Amino acid sequence: MPLRVMITGGSRGIGRAIALRFARAGAHVAVAARNSTELDAVVKEIDAAGGKGRAQQMNVADHGTVEAGVFRSVEFLGGAIDLLVNCAGVFDVKPLARMDLATWNRNIDVNLNGPFYVTLEALDALLAGHRPMIVNVASIAARRGFAGNAAYCASKWGLRGFSEAIRLDLAPQGVRVTTLYPGPTDTTIFDKVPGDWDRSKMQKPEAAAEAVWQAYHAPEGAPIDDVDVPPLT
Secondary structure, X not given: OXXXXXXXXXXXXXXXXXXXXXHOOOOEEEXXXXXXXXXXXXXXXXXXXXXXXXXXXXXXXOHHHHHHHHHHHHHHOOOOOOEEEEOOOOOXXXXXXXXXXXXXXXXXXHHHHHHHHHHHHHHHHHHOOOOOEEEEEOOHXXXXXXOOOHHHHHHHHHHXXXXXXXHHXXXXXXXXXXXXXXXXXXXXXXXOOOOOOOHHHXXXXXXXXXXXXXXXXXXXXXXXXXXXXXXXX
C-alpha cells in the first residue's frame, strides 16, 4: 500500500520538497495551499516523480476551507492519512513599535491556528492510518527570540507547545507527533522580507524534506519528538 500523505503549504519551499521526497517512493500526496496554479504544477511534479498527487486549494487560516479541503484530501487518499505535515506558514519582520494587529493576527492565524484546524479535521483519518504521524514545521524561532520577530516567534513557540501537548494526547492512540525546527531556509518566503539575507548560506528545502522522511521511517522508540534540520556542509 502506498503511503498516504497530506501537506499544507505544499505548493512551494519545504512543503513542495517534502511532497517530492515522498513521491519518489510512490506515495499518494495531497498538497494544499492557496495558489491553484502553483498546486497544479507541483501535482505534475509528484506524478512525474512516481507518486500520485492531488491539488487542494485551501486557506489554513479559514476553518471553513480547511474542513472542506481535508474532507476532499481524505477522499483522494482512500479514507486515511499516514502522514500529516503542517507546513503552511508566513514570516513577517516588524519591530514591536511598528507592530499592527493585521501582522500579528496573520502570523497567529496561519502559523498556529492553521495547524490546529487542519489537525482537528484530519484526526479521524490519521487514526485510520498506518503508523500515523503529524509533523509540525516550526522554526528555530520556536526556541529563541529574534529582534523584529515578536509575531513570528509567538506563533512558532505556540506551535511548539501545541505539538508537545497533542503528543501526550495522541500517544495512547498510536499517533506520533514530531516538531521540525529548520533554520533560515532558501525559499520564496524571503523574497519580500526586508533585510540583507545571504541565501547561499541558508538551509535547503530538500534537507528539511529528508529529515521528515527519516523521522517517519524511524524505528520504534527512536527519538523523533524534536527534529533539527542539518545545516549546510
